[in-house]
Amino acid sequence: MKPRAARLTETSLIEAVRRRAIGGEGIRVGIGDDGAVLEPTAGATLIATTDLLVEDIHFRRRYAEPADIGWKSLAVNLSDVAAMGGRPRWALIALACPAATTMEEVEAFYGGLLALGAEHGVALVGGDTSSSPAGWFVNVTVLGETTGAPRRRSGARPGDVVAVTGTLGRAAAGLAVLDRPKAPAGVPADTLADVTTAHLRPRPRVAEGQWLGAAEGVTAMIDLSDGLATDLTHVAQESGVGARVTVDRLPVAESTRAVARALGGDALAWATGGGEDYELLLTCGPGAFARLSESLERATGARLTPIGEIEAGRAVAFVDARGRARPAAPGWEHFVTGRRRG
């Protein structure tokens, strides 16, 4: 029998979190004091990242369950640490939710978050809670470490290969499905589940990020949160270079293409501008790509696809196989278009 929804109090919330918080190495003081006290690895540098998820901006409660919100709010931060080549270790969670939220929903939120944390050995060490006059607001801060040099956005050089892990556009296909009042007809359930899960419960490339962080030859790295067009532009700007991507080479899953056909959507637009895939984009010297790609797949199972080249200049161009310019879907500009960003 499920417990009945209890009236939320801050004390009960903190107790619920404290009960569920998993232990972990390097924690001298966890939840329940004024601050967490953590023991960094000697000689390691610290990586710190924070991400905000806001109801009706980043997700809608109509399709995102509390457990999904918890999962994703941690996932987007793990992805940032991975993009720096770091090992995520500790998380702090701030949650504001409406006073009508039940304890079951709050427990489900932490359940989703802690399930992903447990997969990656990330412990919940602190947080804050508040009621919210509007919807859910979640802020997660993750602290990680690296003993090597962190991977920056700024190291790409003309001639470098641009490559991505996994496939692109799946999360955008998922959002296109979730945004509709009902599922599109004629698409198999497992295809729909593949894309909606990619949107609701992204799998950050934690192992891949650490592997690529330690590998020789990677010149720049970033995670794909805002979409390929925007995130590659970040790399180009920070590195002072341009880039050219051949859209026909973009890895797009068959599930994404099937959903695009069913909805009359544009799979390539999702792949270039959709965002929230939480894959890694990296650049490396042309001579290093084959070795990196083979070794990464052997070590982690992840596929690396070369999608373009870094060029001199400042332009970031998307072209088809014949070299004709293809306008990329615009990058995610948060306050202008106002729906989500991870």
Add this chain to the structure above:
Amino acid sequence: MKPRAARLTETSLIEAVRRRAIGGEGIRVGIGDDGAVLEPTAGATLIATTDLLVEDIHFRRRYAEPADIGWKSLAVNLSDVAAMGGRPRWALIALACPAATTMEEVEAFYGGLLALGAEHGVALVGGDTSSSPAGWFVNVTVLGETTGAPRRRSGARPGDVVAVTGTLGRAAAGLAVLDRPKAPAGVPADTLADVTTAHLRPRPRVAEGQWLGAAEGVTAMIDLSDGLATDLTHVAQESGVGARVTVDRLPVAESTRAVARALGGDALAWATGGGEDYELLLTCGPGAFARLSESLERATGARLTPIGEIEAGRAVAFVDARGRARPAAPGWEHFVTGRRRG
């Protein structure tokens, strides 16, 4: 001439933050990559704390200017680090505000926050921004360090003196003034400013916390965010002890008493239950108090007032000078009473 309010975009927000971020020691990568890369002090332990401030829960825009919100959102976290005896070093800021917010308001928010950060050598190293469908939501994470043993809530022992820095109830008096449509008649402007400033721009006890963190004889420490009754109960529960506070000994500023007289308020209720004073409460052996008190005042200028004793048992009692029980104002329970908490 002031710049005209610009339409907010996430890129312009990030640029604004990046321009204003102050440099600092131990920052290998600051704002502008997937995560900040920080260099911890060798041998130090890390202190991490996070606090959420929500419009219409923790503050109202009617009286809290963006610069106040920025200041306070950092102050409450610095106070937590101070309560652990740590030195605050780095801050990450997540800000969600309505799409109608102007760039001037956002700049003012960061201005207030960075002004306090500069006072304490705390650098802004990362963050996230979002539009908000409701009001302002601010989450700040502060990372600090200590080379000694962190101060816990759990070390109080029967016989210990309970003492607080500064005065109590001033922030609650300030809120009582700010919550009224107009200022009470007959109270001098500097008295009003004293209490409203205490509420809007609390001064965390950063130097005092570090001094007390390194001093011998302090057995437990906490900052007074939720109010004396609640925060002392936290110490008692974590330490497995009881406590007795003599309310006549509580340090209450003359400004607080004057505002209480003018508004028909209860200065002692503000001092015990009001919260948000961000003073430090500590316990120490009875033989250590005089030395600690004199040395702290010499080192930092802060006054330490003994207000009660730690006792065996579990009860936290508030009594008057004759030993009669005086019910303390109830502690701040966030989801039940629903207005603010720092």
